[in-house]
Amino acid sequence: xxxxxxxxxxQALIAFADKHAGRAARCINCGQQLTxxxxxxxxxxxxxxxxxxxxxxPGFYRAVFVDSWKIFFDKDNLTAIVFVTAxxxxxxxxxxxxxxxxIMYFAVWGCLFGFYLNIIYETAVGSDKxxxxxxxxxxxxxxxxxxxxxxxxxxxxxxxxxxxxxxxxGVNFESAWYxxxxxxxxxxxxxxxxxxxxPMAILTVAMMDDWSILLRPKQVFAPIIRAFVPYLIVVAIxxxxxxxETTVSQYKPQAKEPWLSIAGKLAVNLxxxxxxxxxxxxxxxxxRHYGCYFGY
Numbered sequence: 001x002x003x004x005x006x007x008x009x010x011q012a013l014i015a016f017a018d019k020h021a022g023r024a025a026r027c028i029n030c031g032q033q034l035t036x037x038x039x040x041x042x043x044x045x046x047x048x049x050x051x052x053x054x055x056x057x058p059g060f061y062r063a064v065f066v067d068s069w070k071i072f073f074d075k076d077n078l079t080a081i082v083f084v085t086a087x088x089x090x091x092x093x094x095x096x097x098x099x100x101x102x103i104m105y106f107a108v109w110g111c112l113f114g115f116y117l118n119i120i121y122e123t124a125v126g127s128d129k130x131x132x133x134x135x136x137x138x139x140x141x142x143x144x145x146x147x148x149x150x151x152x153x154x155x156x157x158x159x160x161x162x163x164x165x166x167x168x169x170g171v172n173f174e175s176a177w178y179x180x181x182x183x184x185x186x187x188x189x190x191x192x193x194x195x196x197x198x199p200m201a202i203l204t205v206a207m208m209d210d211w212s213i214l215l216r217p218k219q220v221f222a223p224i225i226r227a228f229v230p231y232l233i234v235v236a237i238x239x240x241x242x243x244x245e246t247t248v249s250q251y252k253p254q255a256k257e258p259w260l261s262i263a264g265k266l267a268v269n270l271x272x273x274x275x276x277x278x279x280x281x282x283x284x285x286x287x288r289h290y291g292c293y294f295g296y
Contacts, residue, residue: 002015002016002017002018002040003015003016003017003018003020003021003036003037003038003039003040004040004041005036005037005040005041005042005043005044006043007027007032007034007044008032008034008043008044008045008046009027009032009046010027010032012027014027014044014208015208016036016208020036020121021036021037021038022035022036022038023035023036023125024036024047024125024126025125025207026291032046033046033047034046034047035047055292056227056289056290056292056293057288057289057290057291057292058289059289060230060285060286060289060290061230061233063285063288063289064233064237064278064281064282064285067128068277068278068281068282068285069278070128071128071129071130071277071281072274074129074130076129077129077130079132079133080115080130080131080132080133081130083115083133084112084115084273084277085270087108087111087112088108088266088269088270088273089266090104090108091104091105091108091109091250091269092250092251092265092266092269093251095250095251095252106141106145107141109145110140110141110142110143110144110145111140111141111144112144112273112276113144113145113147113148114140114141114143114144115131115133116144116276116277116280117144117147117202117206118131119131119277119280119281119284120202120203120206120207120280120281120283120284120287121206121207121284122284123280123281123283123284123285123287123288124203124206124207124283124284124285124287124288124291125288126288130277147202147205148202151198151201151202151205152194152198154201155194155195155197155198155201156190156191156194156195157194158190158194159187159190159191159193159194162186162187162190163187166183166187169183195235195239196235197220197224198238199231199234199235199238199283199286200220200223200224200231201220202283203283203284203286203287204219204220206283206284207287219294222293222294223286223290223293223294226290226293227286227290227293230286230289230290231286233282234279234282234283234286237275237278237279237282238279238282238283240275240279241272241275241276241278241279244268244271244272244275245272245276248265248268248269248272249265249268250265250269251265251266
């Protein structure tokens with residue numbers, strides 16, 4: 001369920017999942033720090049300092065490239081690491097399980113996406129630990145899939161609209177990569193641009209649990225423009241994780257592969273999750289270090 005309340009400073013409507021009740025947060029519109037109330041409509045308590053320094057916090061690159069790797073060797077994160085390892089192994093070995101493979105595939109990714117959202121949030125609010133594993137209902141699996149899917153759809157909506165229009169004249173996305181017309185370049189620009197905006201979009205959704213923020217260009221693009229190079233680092237790490245995931249192979253029992261080949265494929269699948277966790281953490285770190293740019 002969602003807790004909705006108004007910022008005590010700017011009166012902007014804020015929404016968080018109820019599991020975050022009692023935690024510290026910040027209004028993405030004005031920067032006011034507050035405590036998330038227990039129920040919808042309650043007035044949140046202001047936290048000091050009320051106004052964040054209007055300068056970025058140092059140490060972003062070290063946090064991403066050095067400190068992120070330390071979490072894999074922290075004994076407090078053992079449960080989370082075991083969970084991710086088990087999920088990857090389950091996905092890997094169930095890939096050839098006939099009709100059940102499709103259901104298992106999305107069930108595992110639902111759990112992983114929920115874990116990713118928690119990583120973004122926990123990192124953004126200051127935690128350097130992996131989030132606790134939460135057991136839940138079927139909605140716990142379905143909701144993260146919807147969150148990622150809807151967010152991706154919204155950032156790619158301009159691309160889908162233009163593609164629908166151009167298809168009537170014989171132009172499609174596949175042919176756009178081989179031709180050099182203005183319409184082809186526009187399709188590629190919109191598609192790649194949507195993917196580049198996705199980290200910022202999923203960050204705002206993870207923090208606020210509100211897709212309407214994506215309709216406010218100022219809050220989406222201002223942090224990207226003002227911290228362009230760090231944001232490119234975030235995009236690059238996430239792109240690396242996505243590239244590895246799209247190229248890895250799953251276990252196929254009918255192929256009768258040698259165990260060494262199977263172990264190698266499984267290792268690549270596990271390595272992809274390491275990069276994915278670092279990518280999600282880098283999204284949260286972007287908010288932590290450059291939060292002063294949000295809402296301005």
